[in-house]
Amino acid sequence: MFRTALRNVLAHKARLLMTVLAVMLGVAFVSGTLVFTNTISDAYQNSSAKGFGHVDVAVEPKHQDSEGDRVGTTPDLTQALLNRSARVPGADSALGVVHGFTAIADKDGKLIGGGYQSQGGNYWGTKDPRYPLVSGTVPHGKDQVLIDSDTARRAGYKVGDTVRVSVDGPVLTPTVSGIFSTDDGNVAAGGSLALFDTATAQQLFGKPGTYDEIDVKAKAGVSQSTLKAQLDAVLPKGTTETTTAEKLADDQAKAISSAMSSMKQGLLVFAGIALFVGTFIIANTFTMLVAQRTKELALLRAVGASRRQVTRSVLIEAFVVGAVAAVTGLLAGIGIGAGLKGLMGTFGATVPDGPLVITPGTVAAAIAVGVLVTMLAAWLPGRRAAKIPPVAAMSSLHAQATTKSLVLRNTIGALFAAAGVTVVIAATTMDADAAQAPMGLGAVLLIIGVFVLTPLLSRPLIAAAAPVLRLFGVSGKLARQNSVRNPRRTAATASALMIGLTLITGMTVMAGSLQHAIDKLAASAIRADYVVSMANGNGLSPDVDKKLSRAEGVTATSPLRNAPSRIGGQTEYLTGVNGSVIGKLTDLDVEEGAFTVGGDRVVVDDSTAKDHRWSAGSAFTVSYEDGRKQQLTVAGVYKGNAMIRGIMLDNATLAPHLRADATDMQVMVKTADGTSAAAKDKLVKALGSNPAIKIQDKKDISSDIAQMFTLMLNMLYGLLAMAVIVAVLGVINTLAMSVFERSQEIGMLRAIGLDRKGVKRMVRLESLVIALFGGVLGIGLGVFFGWATGQLVGSKMATYELILPWGRMALFLLLAALVGVLAALWPARRAARLNMLQAIKAQ
Incomplete structure (x- = not known):
């Protein structure tokens, strides 16, 4: 049976290639999203990270809390405090730190690194442990500045060049006196760092004679806790506070984790959607392919193979396909992750630089989706096919679902859909923060319910297209009948497209409504130009x-x-x-x-x-x-x-x-x-x-506020492009199987006068109807979810109102139609080229 399974894999090369492609794209969908989310998350974390190799204890001003009628203030760290810190017995050195926003323009006058990543500070001298000089000399006065080596490389600056620098408004044009290296996470993530001499930095940042922080380095053999105790004994209590480098590192890790939690949750939602869609696509594809081989499996049973052996042969085939697809899908996913990150920059988003992050979790997810999901998807239909009596399987008596199974399926689907709608509507009445979990649960229940009900929904929706199909004569009539002949297969094919369009339509409705609300807010609140x-x-x-x-x-x-x-x-x-x-x-x-x-x-x-x-x-x-x-x-x-x-x-x-x-x-x-x-x-x-x-102006303000929504929408468009490719393969699989099953019927149609053009038209129209069916369901669900989410936003934004993007929804429907047309090219050509006599004798 093992050899039989391997021979079966290699004997049907077209089927093998199609299956591998479908599984590979499912894996790539998941792994690409995980690579992208981990890369972005890591880049933002690195941009917030700060090294503590040059400090053992940091002295910072202690903010005085507001009390009674007194407003809280922050005391200054003076030169006297710096000198006192440097004189404690365990201190080897102490340096004062000054920092603030400093923008560096490139040679075209544009800001380098994005506003929030543009930093400045003071250079303590040739012994400054933080910033080793790569070239040049230390700066003196406002006319000289040091810049980091990454910024110098990106902008093409070298020692002696004049740069435009802005500190708190005024523009300076100092000369680059030197270039330094740094392990500052903000610079590594694409930011910039400019350094002036200490007196100049204090003046520019509005802190003459004072510091933001005092970093103290311990002598050899002196612990951080000992140095901290010595500093606490000499520094004024109540106005300063000391923290060891170990504590600073722990606090920084917690702060970064806390700041990143919302972004990680949002990115994990994308990964979860990718996992769901990828798993669904693989299961759908393999279910159809095993169903296509029912007679072949029945023949193995007829020559002596047991049920267990038949099921095992299917699992072996699934393992081979899944393993190959998992590896290729992971590699493709890495490329997709890199591409999505590049697209963010293309769309104008300011994203920190950083390497691609491929975690063990991503590799494990790729293998799990590629191998385990494929084997599970093959086991269920393989086990079902193995249980069918060989004679019944070969005579196709098993093909029609029983009335009892259809009633059970429709009942379960209706319960899930009703529960989903109820939960989503209930969530719209809750507080926006508390409603997130119920809204997500309701959306999942509704999508599952609609997916289960899709065979039932296919008949009335496809019947609505009958007047149009009748315009194509016999081919149109046959296409409609073929579409509803096996509603489960039609539903499974349309569902991949439905899920993708649900996501993109919902996000498009939300983004359009929010953009309108923001535009209205800016226009109604501001008269300034x-x-x-x-x-x-x-x-x-x-x-x-x-x-x-x-x-x-x-x-x-x-x-x-x-x-x-x-x-x-x-x-x-x-x-x-x-x-x-x-x-x-x-x-x-x-x-x-x-x-x-x-x-x-x-x-x-x-x-x-x-x-x-x-x-x-x-x-x-x-x-x-x-x-x-x-x-x-x-x-x-x-x-x-x-x-x-x-x-x-x-x-x-x-x-x-x-x-x-x-x-x-x-x-x-x-x-x-x-x-x-x-x-x-x-x-x-x-x-x-x-x-x-x-x-x-007002338009710029609206665009600036809405940039994140636009960014997420563009990311979804990129993910949708993958879903469309997978949907095309799914429709091709379905039509190819339909052509295979109806070979005798097609041969008879050819024999009684239906020409090759008529056969091609029939298959293409069937594909078009299935694709449009999935598109209508997806757009309908997307509008509902967009409305529901908008109800939560509207509770906090008075100018919010639901705006339906009719133009884009029409474009999505045309896209679904295009999917149907493209997917039908090969199956239609194959059907038209069938030899009518061989087809009639095939069954």
């Missing part, structure tokens, strides 16, 4: 607002300047604005009073007003961060949204109480001529063509 902010989300220098207000064509500007305060024993952030023009730059619905900002009059969003039980005319006392108090009056209550909310007061009132290093979160700008390329170019030039500053 442009919003100016830092690329990394940090604060802007107040000089930016001054430069913009003097720019040609600018009619009004208002910075949005956040500052902490204490109100009624609670910490509240105030937003300082230009009170005289803020009403012209925003478009907020006023629920009470008037939108008047100036002096002691402020406006408050409805949520904050409700929390404090304020209304128009209410007075309250605010304690600023400098400790001074003032009574303010609520002039009006406006409806807040995701873009603008909080307590707004005039900057003239707020500014005297701010720290010297206060920054603006963004600046709103109104121009005389509205938005245009020329107006934007003037603003860019007014700010010195600064690579670190973003100048965005």
